[in-house]
Amino acid sequence: MKKFAPSPHGLRKVHPPSRRRVLLNVAAASVATLAAPYVLAKQAAQVVVVGGGFAGATAARTLARDGDGDIAVTLIEPQTQYTACPLSNAVVAGMRDLKAQQFGYDALDKDRIKRVSARATGVDPTARRVTLEDGTQIDYDRLILAPGVDLRFDGLRGYDQKAAETMPHAWKAGAQTLLLRRQLEDMKDGGLVIISVPANPYRCPPGPYERASLIAHYLKTKKPRSKLMILDGKDTFSKQKLFEAAWKELYPGLIEWVPLSSGGQVVEVDAATKTLVTDFGKHRAAVASVIPPQRAGEISAIAGVADKTGWCPVDPVTFESRLQPNIHVIGDAIIAGGMPKSAFAGNSQAKVCAGAVAQILRGETPTAQKLINTCYSVVAPVYGISIASVFEPRDGLLTEVAGGVSPMDKPASFRAEEARQAEAWFETITRAVYG
Amino acid sequence: MTYRAFKPASLLVLVALTVSPASAGTPPVGAASCSGCHRPDGSGTVPDLGNLTTDEIVAAVAAYRKGERPATVMDRLAKGFTDEEIRAIAAWLTQGPSAKP
Structure with a gap:
């Protein structure tokens, strides 16, 4: 024994x-x-x-x-049901059903795990x-x-749980995801959508830019006179060159990214008027998704x-x-x-x-291990990009030893393959964890 | 007589197997991450590694690392492992379903 x-x-x-x-x-x-x-x-x-x-x-x-x-x-x-965040930006953009994000715990019960709700x-x-x-x-x-x-409802002036009902964070998938989707559907063509992004660290570093991309896809196809602005609390972001190249190619003139150094950091919001205040000025949105510090x-x-x-x-x-x-x-x-x-x-x-x-x-x-992280971002239905890295313990920290983002200057077929892999990965991981 | 002489030895093997599944169950360095994408029941886009031999996996990863095989993410990930690590992972992945998580 x-x-x-x-x-x-x-x-x-x-x-x-x-x-x-x-x-x-x-x-x-x-x-x-x-x-x-x-x-x-x-x-x-x-x-x-x-x-x-x-x-x-x-x-x-x-x-x-x-x-x-x-x-x-x-x-x-x-919770008796888990709502997964990966791919939930596709739900926001009306490309995916929220039900496809939801999983029960029956399989865990069969594994002799004592579950306490x-x-x-x-x-x-x-x-x-x-x-x-x-x-x-x-x-x-x-x-x-x-x-x-x-989500730190004490981290951004004016942004509390009540404000989130008007300016959804949608950073925990579920009702917030559907709320943001509904607001986009209800918005008149020609409206300004604003996404506010916090400084690092936060859940899913490329997530806000994937959200911007997929909302841009929705606007381009359904409300082409509309614009999208990203107010950012930092000057660089994950997969930046890939995102920017994709935006130029797919959504020219639609997305404006305002970095920290250009006054992008949101310091206060007013939910009643959907106004986002930066050190440089005020922006009034038709739809605002405020991702608060965490x-x-x-x-x-x-x-x-x-x-x-x-x-x-x-x-x-x-x-x-x-x-x-x-x-x-x-x-x-x-x-x-x-x-x-x-x-x-x-x-x-x-x-x-x-x-x-x-x-x-x-x-x-315990044996020291190496760990992998692979993250796909979907920029359009057939356009995916990724970051894939290997980490190992070094000097007490998980340190990247190899990896990087998708190569630049690849044909559409390569981006389409990564979009397919994004979905394949989601199916695999959710089946492994909840199936 | 031969049979009797053999029996204690096989019992020892049994005992050894019963005592040490802990180490057999601990995946080699890096192997636990593979199942993040590769699963027996996974989609056709990402291959099931269980259908491959140890040598096929080793050869594929070596080719990924040298850029000799078309890849999306595996060329980037392959560079994070040594030859010995890849061989150990490949051997572990192909040793049968009971030993894998």
Whole structure:
């Protein structure tokens, strides 16, 4: 039998009492000295995962499958359905149904993952215990947090949750995605669409420019007198040359990008008039999508794994928090070098983290891994571009060792192939994680 | 007699297999990321690596790295791995479904 490294903590259990505690009590009461070690050896190590997005669901499934019954996995996720962000800009532009973005958790249940549909509201790193909103407590040997991002409604003057109902961020797919789509459909031809982009770091670095591209496609085909402006909190962006070349070719004169140095940073918004204020002036939009600054999901601050920046520093081999032992953090919430906040990165990190956690629980030394990130951006229905990179732990950070963006000056067939791959990747990853 | 002499040895093999699946299940460096795109049930656009031999995968990645094989992303990714890493990944990917996540 495989044995896990003895963990004195592992003897305490979930409240209300779990099967494990009952077993232990029986073992203790029986004074059967031969039976007790057998019961202990059969203890499944308890891994609790918080967050059922690409990273969290992947970690839970990898551990449940590879742990071979020796690792008991609990997934805490309040939603019963996940709405995926990749390709959701195509939903905004009316090219895709929101239903194609939505996935249930049935397959995870079949993997013997104990799923808890509740919000985690507390973490006690010393007691190794998670508290749910109803007061239930769950003990863990290892905790994996995959909380994604929180939108900072205190990060941009005038932009709170109510303002988001008028100027949708659509940066968490779902109702916001459909709201932005409806606003574009309702807009009169000749209107100005504005997208406000925050400074780094934020979820999905090329996402705002993909959104601009696909909205431009919609405007070009449905409302050709309209214009689109990007007000940006930075001077350079992901896949910039590729995007700019594509805009020139596909949407000439339609998209205006205003970088930080030209007064692009939005410092205040007025939802009532859909006005965006920069240091240089005011812009009034017919439709405005305001992507606010972000930070790691709230539970990371509660658990004490987020630092002053609002993000979570982690070890690049195990993804264990730099701030709290026995807690690992993966996905968009981490800051650990050059790896971007993407679904692909979250999925890669989850597999590596799950492997490391299994190794730690078996008393082995975790193996340093290399991780890949591949991100496609769809600029038009048959025009895709990508960034593909390999990362490895160096000097305590995930450092890019190879990779880059799609080559410039490629024929339309190459862009069409990458657009097909974007969709193929989405099908593959969602089938792997939720299917 | 021959049979009896053989039996303990095969038992040892069994024991070894039972004790060490942990290390067998830990993918070689970089291998976990491949399934981000390549899946047995994936779309035809991205090939299923399970249909290839170890040598075919090694040769394909070497050609990607040298720019001798048309690519979209694999030419960029291939440069991030050593020959030894590619061979280990290829061997792991082709060793059968039970060993893969």
